[in-house]
Amino acid sequence: MNSTEETESIETLIQYQYGFMFSKATFTACELGVFDLLESEGPLSSTTIAERLGTSRYGMELLLGACVALKLLRTERKDEQVLYGNTDFSSLYLYRSSPKSQSACMTWLSENTYAYSVHLTDAVREGKNQLEKFPGPKNVYDHVYRSEEQRRRFMDLMNCGWSLWGRDVIAAFDLSQFPNICDLGGSGGALAKECIYLYPNCKVSIFDLPEVVKVAKKHFVSEEEQRIHFLEGDFFKDPLPEADLYVLARVLHNWDDKKCVQLLTEVYKTCKPGGGVLVIGMVVNEDRCGPLLSQFYSLIMLLHTEGKERTLSEINMLLSAAGFKEAERKKTNTSQDVILAIK
Numbered sequence: 619m620n621s622t623e624e625t626e627s628i629e630t631l632i633q634y635q636y637g638f639m640f641s642k643a644t645f646t647a648c649e650l651g652v653f654d655l656l657e658s659e660g661p662l663s664s665t666t667i668a669e670r671l672g673t674s675r676y677g678m679e680l681l682l683g684a685c686v687a688l689k690l691l692r693t694e695r696k697d698e699q700v701l702y703g704n705t706d707f708s709s710l711y712l713y714r715s716s717p718k719s720q721s722a723c724m725t726w727l728s729e730n731t732y733a734y735s736v737h738l739t740d741a742v743r744e745g746k747n748q749l750e751k752f753p754g755p756k757n758v759y760d761h762v763y764r765s766e767e768q769r770r771r772f773m774d775l776m777n778c779g780w781s782l783w784g785r786d787v788i789a790a791f792d793l794s795q796f797p798n799i800c801d802l803g804g805s806g807g808a809l810a811k812e813c814i815y816l817y818p819n820c821k822v823s824i825f826d827l828p829e830v831v832k833v834a835k836k837h838f839v840s841e842e843e844q845r846i847h848f849l850e851g852d853f854f855k856d857p858l859p860e861a862d863l864y865v866l867a868r869v870l871h872n873w874d875d876k877k878c879v880q881l882l883t884e885v886y887k888t889c890k891p892g893g894g895v896l897v898i899g900m901v902v903n904e905d906r907c908g909p910l911l912s913q914f915y916s917l918i919m920l921l922h923t924e925g926k927e928r929t930l931s932e933i934n935m936l937l938s939a940a941g942f943k944e945a946e947r948k949k950t951n952t953s954q955d956v957i958l959a960i961k
């Protein structure tokens with residue numbers, strides 16, 4: 619190794635060693651409301667920020683310094699004082715009320731994924747999720763929705779991603795030939811909103827668990843939205859509604875192959891000839907060595923679900939076991955790929 623290579627590899631080493639602190643400092647600044655305060659009031663001194671957010675001055679000064687080093691905040695000097703302000707990046711993604719805000723995602727990762735990740739070694743040893751180590755129900759969605767507040771937070775989390783990649787994903791195929799779309803496990807309706815925006819003649823029904831539908835109706839989709847409606851049900855137990863196209867967005871990665879085939883078989887049986895299923899989610903490379911985010915997500919799925927991220931061949935095998943013979947994949951410029959299979 620020459621000296622440039624060695625310097626680079628030490629930098630990589632440091633990032634891997636302290637990567638969790640990149641996340642934790644960002645989560646903490648989000649949780650304390652640093653970006654929200656600075657967005658509404660403009661640049662402030664560390665003393666004022668600490669006072670407004672009810673923290674120690676010393677702790678806040680250290681956190682602000684870390685955020686500047688992470689390029690989440692910038693500094694300016696005014697009247698001998700250092701003032702901290704949001705960068706464009708933080709205003710766009712970390713300020714809670716920005717249309718592209720990922721603040722809900724930060725909260726979820728901090729309170730849930732980060733906590734589960736403490737047990738990653740056990741999950742890898744045992745090859746199964748670690749829900750038993752946490753209070754509350756042990757099956758996946760009873761656990762996720764263990765309280766009213768958790769349910770709402772998870773639905774906020776689900777909506778977050780769509781603000782980043784929703785348009786690209788929904789535009790990957792021309793869906794105008796499917797006037798009635800059913801979004802199975804459609805959560806708070808972010809995908810449904812993208813669909814009706816892009817396809818003026820389509821209607822979307824969101825099929826999800828009853829307690830999710832209640833929250834979605836109350837907080838996420840207004841009653842005036844005539845082209846979106848809701849259906850309560852369990853897609854492993856109840857008959858599926860009629861539709862021209864069924865969407866499964868980030869659903870299959872929650873379940874093992876058997877359950878995925880069960881669900882896709884129901885979709886195939888209910889689907890009319892010419893209709894189809896649109897699978898949206900991350901796809902792992904065939905050699906299983908990337909992309910990095912998909913590999914991370916497979917570990918996250920291992921930690922708290924029954925599923926994993928799959929390769930295209932694996933997804934095609936599930937589709938064909940259910941009866942769908944032909945599937946086409948479109949890559950997008952986002953972490954999510956789209957696969958359309960027609961009956």
Ligand code: SAM
Binds near residue numbers: 759803826
């Ligand atoms: N499709 C949404 C998206 O991409 O934003 C949400 C994906 S989330 C990972 C999985 C969804 O499946 C949740 O909304 C969950 O409530 C729903 N779900 C889980 N089990 C279900 C079941 N048995 N029947 C119906 N929906 C279910």
